[in-house]
């Protein structure tokens with residue numbers, strides 16, 4: 217419930233817009249006066265009345281209801297008291313009935329959203345640079361699904377190009393089946409790196425020939441290619457499992473091999489194709505962009521050509537309402553070009569394509585580099601964070617059971633949260649120590665808060681207490697703040713979806729955990745003064761736990777029962 221908005225909509229004041237009222241509303245430092253206050257001196261000039269008079273007249277005109285319980289005018293301020301008991305009743309009942317669904321809705325029903333994310337390159341390292349696209353895309357996937365949308369996760373594999381010819385040439389010279397099977401993607405990547413370092417002109421020619429063989433459907437070349445592909449996918453799928461991301465389609469660039477010709481034909485028919493130095497382009501100069509290259513002078517297609525075919529295929533196959541591309545900002549121009557070309561082709565749905573751009577991730581201990589040999593594999597980062605999580609947990613609570621499992625949830629969660637906590641377009645520097653700080657703005661802090669809530673509830677259950685029949689209770693400030701936070705969850709999810717910003721959910725988690733901890737330390741839960749208060753506080757604790765679990769779950773982060 218957005219109270220400021222609610223009040224602004226219900227306060228009738230001729231000559232002042234609801235927007236300016238909403239903007240002027242404040243939260244007084246002393247909540248005994250009220251939960252919200254409107255300083256009327258702000259409107260004195262416009263209304264040509266004294267603030268005292270304005271406040272009194274507004275008070276007389278305001279009709280209280282189940283949301284605002286009391287309105288008073290004091291010294292030119294109009295004070296509002298929220299019906300806290302009503303809020304408590306509504307919020308607790310809603311969380312209790314919706315449980316795992318609390319925060320979601322049905323608003324997206326009947327609508328489809330395609331999300332192109334992670335989109336790994338076959339036989340290339342799955343490195344820290346892929347972290348953001350994978351976890352951002354995964355979070356958006358779950359957020360939209362939570363809102364009732366039909367979501368299609370697409371891994372637009374980078375499986376097209378001359379590098380596969382190089383790889384086969386390198387494999388034929390230096391590789392063997394056994395080593396590649398054992399070393400998996402690492403062994404394959406080593407071959408590729410070695411080719412780039414050592415290949416002479418003869419080997420380069422061989423590579424071109426192998427690429428041609430793949431293209432022309434040669435059996436052996438294609439078998440090798442498929443094998444490299446499956447080794448890569450087996451490898452990345454293990455990481456996807458750890459990060460809790462899934463895909464509905466692995467249709468990569470190669471999939472569009474036979475789908476480009478009709479697109480090129482359509483471009484030609486519509487008079488959009490131009491020749492330039494032997495290449496085929498779409499001129500985008502009138503739109504302030506360099507031309508979009510469609511076919512090279514040797515007739516080869518390009519990354520953009522395949523993206524054009526992919527967008528058309530997705531529209532035809534899924535009839536999406538939106539198609540998101542979760543790709544680094546380095547590709548801003550590429551997507552602007554592709555979207556523009558589709559628009560020029562008369563695809564009215566080009567407006568539904570969205571490039572969800574994000575910034576770079578680097579590690580605190582040395583910038584990441586994708587240049588040969590110096591790559592930071594995502595797997596290493598995850599493993600290392602899990603290891604560190606284990607030692608932190610072991611130190612804090614040596615007698616804990618399932619330490620390995622908990623360390624896994626905590627460590628992986630810290631990497632995900634680290635990538636999602638900031639506005640997505642910002643470049644971030646990942647630090648293991650900061651990510652695993654129990655008192656920081658971290659997933660560990662939120663998980664620890666959840667474990668604390670679980671332990672209170674478990675103790676109460678062990679005593680045989682139940683708390684489902686909470687009566688009317690007048691919440692204190694800490695309880696009220698926490699209730700408001702819980703009530704804000706559905707709007708937070710909505711805003712995260714609207715702005716493609718899972719960071720809203722991540723920040724929400726920290727903020728709500730802080731409010732819970734304030735409540736936990738200031739108010740006695742199990743030792744509450746009477747039965748009714750105790751039941752109410754337990755219900756509030758349970759609602760917090762449910763909400764935080766849902767929120768972390770949207771980010772792909774689990775919640776251990778104990779820590």
Ligand code: ARG
Pocket residue numbers: 332335336337372373374523526541543
């Ligand atoms: N594989 C590409 C890369 O690593 C990302 C592909 C993004 N998706 C797309 N439809 N272009 O840069």
